[in-house]
Amino acid sequence: MLSRIPTVLLAVLCRCVLVSLGVDPPHPRREIRIEGDLVLGGLFPVHEKGGGIEECGRVNEDRGIQRLEAMLFAIDMINSDPTLLPGVSLGVHILDTCSRDTYALEQALEFVRVSLTKVDDTEFICPDGSYALQEDIPLAIAGVIGGSYSSVSIQVANLLRLFQIPQISYASTSAKLSDKTRYDYFARTVPPDFYQAKAMAEILRLFNWTYVSTVASEGDYGETGIEAFEQEARMRNICIATSEKVGRSNAKKSYEAVIRQLLQKPNARVAVLFLRSDDARELLSAAARLNATFIWVASDGWGAQESIVKGNEATANGAITLELAANPVPAFNRYFLSLDPINNHRNPWYREFWEQKFQCSLGGGGGGVGAGAGGVGSGGTVSLSLPPCDKGVLVDDSNFEPESKIMFVVNAVYAVAHALDKMQRTLCSNTNKLCDSMKALDGRKLYRDYLLNISFTAPFSPPGSETVVKFDAYGDGMGRYNIFSYQHNADRYGYVPIGEWAETLSLSSDLIRWPREVVPPSQCSDPCAHNEMKKMQAGEYCCWICTACEAHEYLADEFTCSPCAPGQWPSEDLISCYDLPEDYIMWEDAWAIGPISIAVVGFLCTSLVFWVFVRHNSTPLVKASGRELCYILLLGVFMSYSLTFLFLAKPSPAICAMRRLGLSTSFAVCYSALLTKTNRIARIFSGVKDGGGTTKPRFISPTSQVFICLSLISVQLVMVSVWLLLEVPGTRRFTLPERRQTVILKCNVRDSSMLLSLGYDVLLVILCTVYAFKTRKCPENFNEAKFIGFTMYTTCIIWLAFLPIFYVTSSDYRVQTTTMCISVSLSGFVVLGCMFAPKVHIIMFQPQKNVTSLRLNINRFSVSGPATTYASHASQAEEQDYIKASHGPEGTASCSAQTHTNTAQRLEGCCPEAYAFTPQPCSNQTL
The missing domain is CATH 2.10.50.30 (GPCR, family 3, nine cysteines domain)
Structure with a gap:
């Protein structure tokens, strides 16, 4: 603190030098001094900033005169209140800041003079040997009310803290002032700007304005406010197109330059303003001159003041502004309306205010329009050109608009009064007057022990809306804002309340009338479509x-x-x-109707064949066909037709298991029976061909044939069972990359695995085909070998055609499934057509052929060693070359050719139920 005292003393010493040289200050200081037991200082922007070299400009009617009078009004109310500071009167020392921080600091030196003059005055000697003049003895200041602008409060707070003088602001909202390490004697009845910045960001987010420009007044209020806003904006993904500042120079070109910069970002239709009132007014004027339109979102520096938009109503149309929520003070309104230049002697600026408001001259009263707080005017002769004021001119409801922060000024004065009252009751409990402890006021104790801990109901609060005045740990007031929309209604412009912010935003957007009836966009890029x-x-x-x-x-x-x-x-x-819904072949689909129709026809044909064979079960033809294997073969054919229904049914674990079991097993049943047949025939005639006497081959009896067939089938059953255990049946939802919108419900088995399961069936087909080829020249009774050959050749063709189609159509499960069903059914029809159709035709339409007979082709019979070869009947022309042998009662055979006898005996032993030979005498042909 001592390091700052020489700087402060310099201002006092300068005054001594001027007096010693016989030079008086150019203009006397204008101030309000009212003595009292305790004195409160006051700092108010009675004048706006001056232009050029002028310190002060025009009178600030609302923020200056009204707030100043609000402090005087509060002092009057407190002094007349017997319950608050009884026996103690409050005085005031009010100074003008001219809306400048540097000028305010100079004025605030008056508040600390008493601390400086506590030292012996004789120690301060002027250069001519005289003592420092003490024309106006300084008043001891208990606390200071003010300032208004944050930049002013910051400068003054740095000074007052050195002398432990508490300071309470009624309007400074800079977030910097919450730093108690630097401003440890500062408090305020208003909230810090970061609450306001948060409210503004929430408004932008509500209307989806994500690309905006910002303009701030140079100084702590504008700069810290915009800084807080930008931080809140980033949290809500709101971008800043450009950030501009309005400098200390209020030249018109600087405001126009800012507007031109804003116009460089045409997509940023919204401009966020953290401006002081005079800067906001000049910016609107510049926008009007350049015919620029924006949606303004403004802080409480603009608020709901008519003076800011006056003359620029169309440019301000659509603006959204914030104002600290405050209750009106009707008692102050009545007090202010009662004032006039005649009865208001304690306010030295009131006459100047009157002349400016009514554009008239009071004459002879001094301090004409344009006179600064220190007497420096921007136009001292202006009042001379004005007409005299009419005595009937009054401030009334028609020309008076209460300033929005009157309540906060009154609350600030009452807060100090309550703190002093509590301190007096504590330190001076035995008297209502000031005791010695109060006379030597400890500012540190007053601020920390009493001021920060006060809590009282705001004076003049309307019934039902009592507001509690208190401070948080940082000396800040509670945050609550009213939100206004400046709009055109009923042939006039005005502020319309549309909501409030108190920790959260509550806004009725339907109350807003936009200039073009729609919410204007403010985005860098157009919104994207929903896709x-x-x-x-x-x-x-x-x-x-x-x-x-x-x-x-x-x-x-x-x-x-x-x-x-x-x-x-x-x-x-x-x-x-x-x-997605699962897609599978439905029974009513066209893809299902075709295979089902084919399978039904197959069922009917198989049933017909089965009925014919059962009906003629004991006939020679049925016996000669090998009844047991035929019935097994028909079972396999029936199973192949059944597969159509399994493959077309909705996949499920059970259906999938039956598919895997039925496909390979049905083929195994068919081809095991056919392989057993061809193997039996091949073994019989291979013995004849090899000349093996009358010994019949082993395992050719019906029972043996059935056992062999079932053994071959069981191999497939074992393989499929192992497969089912290794790869448990189930379903899966399958989607093709090129058809992602279709979900196919399939069995969880790969196509390759399905085809591999047919490997054993392929082996059976190959063996059948080989045996059928080897037995293709058996006698006519054994033409069944020829038919088996036809069956296997056709089956091979079907399978060779099916496999490529099955793989090629893997992308379309309908085609693949239909192909599978038709191929399996065709395999069944091949068996029915080649194996059973000829027999059924003979049984049903040529019963005369259903007899026991053996035709031997003599013409093509040849002997080479002991072997004998039989060939089947070739044509009707060769009929005379055959020897017909029919049943004889003794079952014996005789022939002149011994070879013929041996062959007949072997065939009889091989097929006793179908072939009992009673040969007639052979012809004269040479054997």
Whole structure:
């Protein structure tokens, strides 16, 4: 503190030098001094900033005169209140700041003079040897009310803290002033700006204004306010297109330059203002001159003041402004309306206010329009050109608008009074007068122990809306703001309340009348369609390019298109995915009707063959065909037709297991029976061909044949069972990359695995085909070998055609399934057509052929060693070359050819039920 005292003393010493040289100050100081037991200082912007070299400009009617009178009004109320500071009168020492921080600091030196003069005055000797003049003895200041602007309060607070003088502001909202390490004697009845900045950011977010410009007044109020706003804006993804400042020079070109800069960002239709009232007025004027229109979102520096928009109503149309929530003070309104230049002698600036307001001259009263607080005027002769004031002119309801922060001025004065009252009751409990402890006022104790801990109901609060005045730990007041829309209604412009902010935003947007009846956009880029994402531009998180999502993608957020999981599809609003319905072949589908029709025909044909064979079960033809194997073969054919219904049924674990079991097993049943047949025939005739006497081959009896066939089938059953254990049947939702919108319900088996399961069946087909080829020249009774050959050749063709089709159509499960069903059914029809159709035809339409016979082709019979070869009947022309042998009662055979006898005996032993030979005498042909 001592390091700052020489600087402060310099101002006092300068006054001594001027007096010693016989030089008086150019103009006497104008101030309000009212003595009392305790004196409160006051700092008010009675004048606006001057232009050029002028310190002060025109009178500030609202923020200056009204607030100053509000302090005087509060002092009067406190002095007349017997319950508050009884026996103690409060005085005032009020000075003008001229809306400048440097000028205010100079004025505030008056508040600390008493601290400086506590030292012996004789120690201060002027250069001519005289003592320092003590024309006006300084008043001891208990506390200071003010200032108004944050920049003023910061400068003054740095001075007052050195002398431990508490300071309470009624309007300074800079967040810097909450720093108690620097401003440890400062308090305020208004909240800090970061509450206001948060409210402004929430308003922008509500209307989706994400790209805005900002303009701030140079100084602590504007700069710290915009800094707080930008921080809140970043948290809400709001971008700042350009940030401008209005400098200390209020030249018109500087405001126009700011407007031109704002116009460089045409997409930023909204301008956020943290401006002092005079800066806001000049900026609106500059916008009007340049014919620029914006949506203004302004802080309480603009508030709901008519003086700011006067003359620029159209330019301000649509503005949204914030004002600290305050209750009106009707008692003050009545007090202010009762004042006039005749009865208001204690306010030296009131006459100047009167002349400016009514544009008239009071004459001879001094201090004409334009006179500064220190007497420096910008136009001292202005009042001479004005007409004399009419005695009937009064301040009344028609020309009076209460200033919005009157309540906060009154609360600030009452806060100090309550703190002093509590301190007096504590230190001077035995008297109502000031005791010695109070006379030597400890500012530190007053501030920390009493002022920060006070809590009282705000005076003059309307019933039902009592407001509590108190401070938080940082000496700040509670935050609550009213929100206004400046709009045109009923042929006039005015402020319309549209909401409030008290920790959260509450705003009725339907009360706003926009200039073009729609909410104007303020975005760097146009909004993307509902199916588009934002591709951000480098360095600009509010500027983007809209990129459409793929058909199978949804918007995970506004910046990301994410693919839906397989089997899912984006919802209509693209905010989520839903499970696609499972697609499978329905019974009524065209793809199912065809295979089902074929299978039904197959069932009917198989049933007919089965009925014919059962009906003629004991006939020679049925016996010769091998009844047991035929019935097994018919079972396999029936199973192949049944597969159509399994493959067309809705997949389920049970259906999938039956598909895997039925496909390979049905083929195994068919081809095991056919292999057993061809193997039996081959073994019989291989013995004949090899000349093996009358010994019949082993395992050719019906029982043996059935056992062999079932053994071959069981091999397939074992293989399929192991497969089912290794790969448990189940279903899966399958989606093709090129058809993601379709989810196919399939069995959880790969196509390759399904085909591999047919490997054993392929082996059976190959063996059958080989045996059928080897037995192709058996006698006519054994033409069944020929038919088996036809069956296997046709089956091979079908399978060779089926496999490529099955793989090629894997992308379309309908075609693949239909192909599978038809191929399996065709295999069944081949067996029925080649194996059973000829027999059924003979049984039903040629019963005369259903007899026991053996035709031997003599012409093509040849002997080479002991072997004998039989060939089947070739044509009707060779009929005479055959020897017919029919049943004889003794079952014996005789022939002149011994070879013929041996062959007949072997065939009889092989097939006793079908072939009992009673040969007639052979012809004369040579054997």
